[in-house]
Amino acid sequence: MRRAVLIGIPYLWLVALFLVPFLIVLKISLSDIALARPPYMPQLDLSEGLSGLFAFLAELDFENFVFLTQDSLYWKAYLSSLQIAFTATFITLLVGYPIAYGMARAAQEWRPTLLMLVILPFWTSFLIRVYSWMGILSNEGVLNQLLSWLGVIDAPLQILNTNTAVYIGIVYTYLPFMILPIYSALEKMDESLLEAAEDLGCSRLSAFWLVTLPLSKSGVIAGCFLVFIPTLGEFVIPSLLGGSQTLMIGKILWEEFFSNRDWPVASAVAVILLLILIIPIILFQRNEQKQREAEG
Amino acid sequence: MAQSVFAPWDDPEQKPLIQFVNVTKRFGDFTAIDDLTLDIYEKEFFALLGPSGCGKTTMMRMLAGFENPTKGHILLNGKVIDTVPPNKRAVNMMFQSYALFPHLSVWDNIAFGLRRESKDKDAIAARVEEMLRLTRLTKFAKRKPHQISGGQRQRVALARSLAKAPKLLLLDEPLGALDRKLREETQFELMDIQEKTGTTFVIVTHDQEEAMTVASRVAVMDEGRIVQVATPQVIYEAPNSVYVADFIGDVNLIRGTASARPAAPAAETPIAKPAPNAPPPEPETTAAEPATDTQPEPRPQPNALGEWLHDTLLTPILGQRDPGPRALPAPTDEERAAHAETAETPASHAEDIPAGGLQIVWADDKPPLIAANGDEALAGKKVVLALRPEKVGISKTRPDAANAMQGKVIDIAYLGNISTYHVELPGGAMIKAQTANTRRISRRDITWEDDVWLSFTATAGVVLEDVS
Numbered sequence: 001m002r003r004a005v006l007i008g009i010p011y012l013w014l015v016a017l018f019l020v021p022f023l024i025v026l027k028i029s030l031s032d033i034a035l036a037r038p039p040y041m042p043q044l045d046l047s048e049g050l051s052g053l054f055a056f057l058a059e060l061d062f063e064n065f066v067f068l069t070q071d072s073l074y075w076k077a078y079l080s081s082l083q084i085a086f087t088a089t090f091i092t093l094l095v096g097y098p099i100a101y102g103m104a105r106a107a108q109e110w111r112p113t114l115l116m117l118v119i120l121p122f123w124t125s126f127l128i129r130v131y132s133w134m135g136i137l138s139n140e141g142v143l144n145q146l147l148s149w150l151g152v153i154d155a156p157l158q159i160l161n162t163n164t165a166v167y168i169g170i171v172y173t174y175l176p177f178m179i180l181p182i183y184s185a186l187e188k189m190d191e192s193l194l195e196a197a198e199d200l201g202c203s204r205l206s207a208f209w210l211v212t213l214p215l216s217k218s219g220v221i222a223g224c225f226l227v228f229i230p231t232l233g234e235f236v237i238p239s240l241l242g243g244s245q246t247l248m249i250g251k252i253l254w255e256e257f258f259s260n261r262d263w264p265v266a267s268a269v270a271v272i273l274l275l276i277l278i279i280p281i282i283l284f285q286r287n288e289q290k291q292r293e294a295e296g
Numbered sequence: 297m298a299q300s301v302f303a304p305w306d307d308p309e310q311k312p313l314i315q316f317v318n319v320t321k322r323f324g325d326f327t328a329i330d331d332l333t334l335d336i337y338e339k340e341f342f343a344l345l346g347p348s349g350c351g352k353t354t355m356m357r358m359l360a361g362f363e364n365p366t367k368g369h370i371l372l373n374g375k376v377i378d379t380v381p382p383n384k385r386a387v388n389m390m391f392q393s394y395a396l397f398p399h400l401s402v403w404d405n406i407a408f409g410l411r412r413e414s415k416d417k418d419a420i421a422a423r424v425e426e427m428l429r430l431t432r433l434t435k436f437a438k439r440k441p442h443q444i445s446g447g448q449r450q451r452v453a454l455a456r457s458l459a460k461a462p463k464l465l466l467l468d469e470p471l472g473a474l475d476r477k478l479r480e481e482t483q484f485e486l487m488d489i490q491e492k493t494g495t496t497f498v499i500v501t502h503d504q505e506e507a508m509t510v511a512s513r514v515a516v517m518d519e520g521r522i523v524q525v526a527t528p529q530v531i532y533e534a535p536n537s538v539y540v541a542d543f544i545g546d547v548n549l550i551r552g553t554a555s556a557r558p559a560a561p562a563a564e565t566p567i568a569k570p571a572p573n574a575p576p577p578e579p580e581t582t583a584a585e586p587a588t589d590t591q592p593e594p595r596p597q598p599n600a601l602g603e604w605l606h607d608t609l610l611t612p613i614l615g616q617r618d619p620g621p622r623a624l625p626a627p628t629d630e631e632r633a634a635h636a637e638t639a640e641t642p643a644s645h646a647e648d649i650p651a652g653g654l655q656i657v658w659a660d661d662k663p664p665l666i667a668a669n670g671d672e673a674l675a676g677k678k679v680v681l682a683l684r685p686e687k688v689g690i691s692k693t694r695p696d697a698a699n700a701m702q703g704k705v706i707d708i709a710y711l712g713n714i715s716t717y718h719v720e721l722p723g724g725a726m727i728k729a730q731t732a733n734t735r736r737i738s739r740r741d742i743t744w745e746d747d748v749w750l751s752f753t754a755t756a757g758v759v760l761e762d763v764s
Contacts, residue, residue, distance in 0.1 A: 196395035198382045199360060200409030200460070210408075214399045294398075294442070 029267035030060035064268035080247040085231040088170040096178030104186035161243035169237040178223040185219025218291040225284035304337035313338045319368035328354040330520035343507035346517035388462040392469040394453035396441040403437040427455040467499040541682035548683040552658030556675040670759035678762040687756040688729035697751035
């Protein structure tokens with residue numbers, strides 16, 4: 001009995017907070033747009049009994065999904081999102097790895113402080129931090145003022161409202177998610193392994209490639225997924241920092257939902273996004289599993 | 297037999313493989329190695345022994361190239377290697393934690409060093425197989441380090457460090473992580489492999505038993521200095537300082553003041569006369585008489601003159617020595633017949649004690665201890681008599697020995713093969729005596745609170761200067 005309760009609680013949680021909302025979204029995505037409240041048809045009317053349910057099911061169709069394939073905007077947005085997510089993840093890795101490495105090699109007494117500094121930005125609202133980037137990157141912003149004061153540029157650089165600003169925003173926001181798993185992998189590593197590699201004839205650089213990098217692999221994979229998965233559906237950063245040409249599916253979804261009030265199409269977009277995300281999520285879980293097995 | 301023949305350190309023709317020449321290593325204010333000079337020869341199994349923080353690991357890391365000496369030079373085969381990085385030295389190290397690469401299989405771990413030399417694949421495979429056979433790991437080649445036992449991991453680490461056939465193999469506490477039984481087995485395995493490969497081994501350990509078992513020579517270290525370098529036998533039987541005596545094995549340290557004993561047997565003749573007395577007062581008279589005879593002689597004389605005197609006196613003494621003792625047994629035999637056991641004891645011990653050496657006054661009301669092997673140069677100084685427990689006999693009756701002390705058994709440590717008795721002397725000092733348990737436990741007669749006699753021969757202990 002107790003065991004059943006213990007197992008049941010997380011399942012109940014998943015059903016209530018994940019499966020039910022997903023089914024509602026799925027149902028909306030199969031409905032049609034309507035000028036009503038809520039703005040879609042049909043509504044499930046249980047007062048008519050079983051016949052009402054059948055009538056309801058009969059009206060559901062895949063029309064919205066077909067529509068998504070017809071308008072190039074959507075699949076371009078999906079592709080562009082994937083591309084931005086890939087690139088941003090890669091840049092985050094390039095920036096995050098050396099930081100994590102430096103932290104793991106820092107003196108023992110410094111590590112908690114450094115770790116604290118990495119986590120510190122989370123204490124401020126994410127939205128405020130993105131807004132402050134607007135202040136930094138805009139034409140009259142801090143960065144342009146500094147560069148022109150230094151005499152590096154004559155005319156202000158157009159950074160805000162471009163993809164560059166989106167990359168900066170993503171890398172900045174998700175950097176801790178990259179640093180922390182890599183740091184934890186590197187910190188666990190026994191330093192005598194590097195000495196052993198050197199003792200056996202490796203230079204410092206080849207010891208890094210042959211020992212450090214393979215041993216931090218699981219941390220790198222975890223970090224990449226932790227950045228890639230939320231970036232793919234990112235909406236705030238592209239809408240605040242990106243320009244009109246920045247095509248990301250999160251932004252499209254928001255516009256369908258709130259500007260067009262086309263809930264069924266927006267829901268269809270969300271369902272496809274979820275299906276795309278399931279692949280990296282499964283890969284991520286598998287990596288974690290493998291990691292646990294290797295340690296156990 | 298091979299051990300007794302192998303002694304390159306005694307041969308001035310031999311060139312050492314490793315030389316430390318006045319090496320000093322400082323970390324900030326801390327001096328880890330203090331002006332140390334040491335030679336290690338080819339094919340030696342050399343042990344660096346000392347408590348943690350004595351600098352032994354620093355020495356090893358300097359040999360491996362992870363640390364550079366602050367002053368002085370380290371030579372390998374006559375070439376200075378002070379600043380040669382670890383990856384360019386013909387020296388390999390077996391790490392205390394083994395430092396096996398967890399992402400590589402046993403096979404790849406062993407091949408790791410060989411691949412860095414970019415040898416051809418067949419040669420690498422052949423060498424790896426050879427190493428696997430040597431360490432009996434062939435069955436586990438495909439496993440990862442976390443899938444094998446501690447003892448197997450230790451062997452992988454050894455195979456990996458031997459694979460490149462280094463001139464010198466460094467072993468940093470190699471057996472620390474193994475349990476006792478496995479450690480003992482592995483010690484013999486290490487010696488066997490060292491002999492087979494002919495590699496020079498330098499082992500760092502804080503376990504004196506391990507050092508004694510495996511090493512051809514042991515260096516005992518303390519606070520960045522080498523206190524004594526010698527074969528295990530010499531280190532154990534003839535330590536050069538109280539530190540070494542105390543660090544290696546179990547030891548009784550009896551503090552006292554030394555005075556010279558008469559070298560000539562003529563001085564010993566009076567001993568035989570009071571001998572028939574009751575046992576307890578007898579040693580006192582033995583102590584008193586030679587003391588008055590000899591003390592004025594060596595004390596005021598300087599060392600050089602004393603040596604000269606000793607040398608000139610020794611030859612006639614040696615000539616006289618033979619007839620001296622021969623003359624003595626005759627009356628003692630008569631006494632033996634006349635008297636009971638008690639008379640026998642002093643008589644025969646007077647016959648056995650070699651002349652010369654030191655006597656040590658360790659308590660005012662007790663007879664001095666005789667150390668015939670003591671260095672006369674220590675006469676008049678505060679000394680420590682270092683006495684191994686296994687050289688102290690224990691009995692209920694007064695034994696027939698050069699040195700005898702009475703005490704009470706306080707504790708008995710029964711270890712199966714041997715028993716250690718902690719005996720308290722009347723002054724409060726504790727002496728440990730060890731006996732092999734050749735008889736079954738039910739038949740042994742000494743137990744707690746028993747009054748017993750401790751005894752040891754005139755050469756059982758080592759007289760050392762008391763520096764504390």
